[in-house]
Amino acid sequence: MASDIEDLEDLIVNKLSRISGVxxxxxxxxxxxxxxxxxxxxxxxxxxxxxRVNPRRGMVAPRQGAKPLPSPQGQSIA
Structure with a gap:
């Protein structure tokens, strides 16, 4: 980072532009x-x-109207 325009010019002209491959x-x-x-x-x-956190279960309560997610065994989790 340059502190002013002159530093930026020096960085570009005298340092960065002299690197091979630039x-x-x-x-x-x-x-x-x-x-x-x-x-x-x-x-x-x-x-x-x-x-929506349920303090007893430590889980987020479902939003109103949200459908229950199926469990791995195919039963709904309410």
């Missing part, structure tokens, strides 16, 4: 910061999976 170099840089956020955009109005 035929072209592309670089991108940000001209200014558009936004700075430290919070993820999480929708807190939707219920999470942890809202």
């Amino acid at each position: 035929f072209s170099i592309k670089s991108n840089l940000a001209l200014k910061k558009i936004s700075y956020k430290t919070v993820l955009p999480i929708d807190t109005t939707r219920p999470s999976r942890s809202d």
Whole structure:
């Protein structure tokens, strides 16, 4: 990483471009910061999976209207 434009130029012209096998170099840089956020955009109005945990069994309760999964023996698990 370069600290300024001059460092970037030095890195590209004097170091990277002189490595054998390097035929072209592309670089991108940000001209200014558009936004700075430290919070993820999480929708807190939707219920999470942890809202359906059955504390006695330690399992996630099925969603309303969900069909039971078949067991390995072919019987439904309710």
